Structures are given as C-alpha cells and as structure tokens.
Amino acid sequence: MRLEDIPLVGALEQMLFPIDAWPLELFYDEFSLVETRAYSVAEIDGHLVGYCGVMVVGEIADIQTIGVLPEHEGKGIGTAMLTGMLEEARRRGAAETLLEVREDNPRARSLYERFGFEHIHTRRGYYRDGVNAHVMRLVLETGAAHEPSGDES
Ligand SMILES: CC(C)(COP(=O)(O)OP(=O)(O)OC[C@H]1O[C@@H](n2cnc3c(N)ncnc32)[C@H](O)[C@@H]1OP(=O)(O)O)[C@@H](O)C(=O)NCCC(=O)NCCS
Numbered sequence: 001m002r003l004e005d006i007p008l009v010g011a012l013e014q015m016l017f018p019i020d021a022w023p024l025e026l027f028y029d030e031f032s033l034v035e036t037r038a039y040s041v042a043e044i045d046g047h048l049v050g051y052c053g054v055m056v057v058g059e060i061a062d063i064q065t066i067g068v069l070p071e072h073e074g075k076g077i078g079t080a081m082l083t084g085m086l087e088e089a090r091r092r093g094a095a096e097t098l099l100e101v102r103e104d105n106p107r108a109r110s111l112y113e114r115f116g117f118e119h120i121h122t123r124r125g126y127y128r129d130g131v132n133a134h135v136m137r138l139v140l141e142t143g144a145a146h147e148p149s150g151d152e153s
Pocket of ligand 1: 067069072073077078102107111
C-alpha cells in the first residue's frame with residue numbers, strides 16, 4: 001500500500017463494511033505504524049481491487065483488515081492477500097495469528113478455516129449492530145508458508 005492509495009482504500013472500506021467501516025484517519029494512523037503494521041493492496045492492471053493489513057507485536061500477529069471488491073471475489077485474491085500477511089507475520093517472528101470475524105460472514109470464516117484458523121472464542125455483541133465476533137487463531141508453523149490445500153472448500 002502506498003500513501004496515495006489510502007483515499008481509495010477508505011472508499012472501498014465504506015462500501016465493504018457499511019456498518020463497521022474504519023474512518024479514513026485510522027488508515028493513515030495504521031499506515032504510519034511501520035514497526036508493527038504491514039498494509040498491502042492487490043491490483044489488477046494497475047487498478048486497486050483489494051487491501052489488507054496485519055499487525056505484529058512480539059509473537060502475536062493480528063489480521064487487522066482484508067477486503068476485495070465484490071466483482072473480483074472468488075478469484076483467489078483474498079487467499080493471496082492472507083497468504084502474504086501470514087508470510088509477513090512469520091518473517092517478523094510471530095508464533096500465532098489472531099483475527100476477529102463477524103459470525104454472519106460465512107465467506108470470510110470459510111477462507112480463514114481453509115488456512116487452518118480455529119474459532120477459539122466468541123465476543124458477544126462485539127459489532128456495532130450487535131452481531132457476535134468470532135475470535136480465530138492460527139498457530140504459525142516455522143519454515144515453509146502454509147497455504148490451503150485446495151481440497152477443503
Ligand atoms: C472475505 C473476502 C476477503 C474473500 O476474498 P476473495 O478474494 O473472494 O477470496 P478467494 O477468492 O481467495 O476465496 C473465496 C472463494 O473463492 C474460491 N476461489 C479461490 N480461488 C479461486 C479461483 N482461482 N477461481 C475460482 N474460485 C476461487 C475459494 O474456494 C473460495 O470459495 P468459498 O469462499 O465460496 O468457499 C471477500 O469476500 C471480501 O472482501 N468480503 C467483504 C469484506 C469482508 O468480509 N472481509 C473480511 C472481514 S473479517
């Protein structure tokens with residue numbers, strides 16, 4: 001992600017997360033925290049089609065956000081971005097990765113499950129509209145990046 005990508009990322013965020021969108025300023029804040037954050041975008045023919053970010057503090061990584069434009073879903077972009085974030089987390093020394101996902105977002109949950117994330121906790125009423133969050137965890141293997149096997153969907 002480049003600084004100049006942030007306005008468009010912020011606009012996509014409003015579209016993808018109408019209830020819980022991050023304000024634009026939060027992307028600028030996150031982007032500036034280079035010691036503990038790594039933000040990326042996915043592009044097709046120079047057009048931004050997705051964005052994601054991971055935080056790594058000590059041995060714990062946290063998937064901060066991931067989003068793909070609706071017309072580009074199902075092409076493996078989310079898989080590629082998640083793979084990239086997990087590689088970066090490993091590179092920075094993380095031993096495990098956590099994330100929160102809406103209970104009513106089966107598509108995202110199944111993406112994470114394909115990578116081996118396990119539901120470890122439910123945060124009741126976590127989101128602004130009262131929907132529960134599932135906290136999911138993946139223990140990171142050292143060595144080769146773990147990618148989904150492709151036969152789990
Ligand atoms: C969740 C999200 C990031 C997934 O991104 P994506 O790019 O569609 O993910 P992928 O394409 O890698 O995988 C999604 C599906 O496409 C399939 N797929 C992956 N690669 C594929 C390919 N090359 N060709 C066809 N299908 C493919 C996967 O099997 C998967 O199927 P399923 O989810 O129906 O089981 C995206 O749906 C999104 O942005 N949603 C809105 C925002 C959101 O909910 N973010 C998560 C917040 S926690």
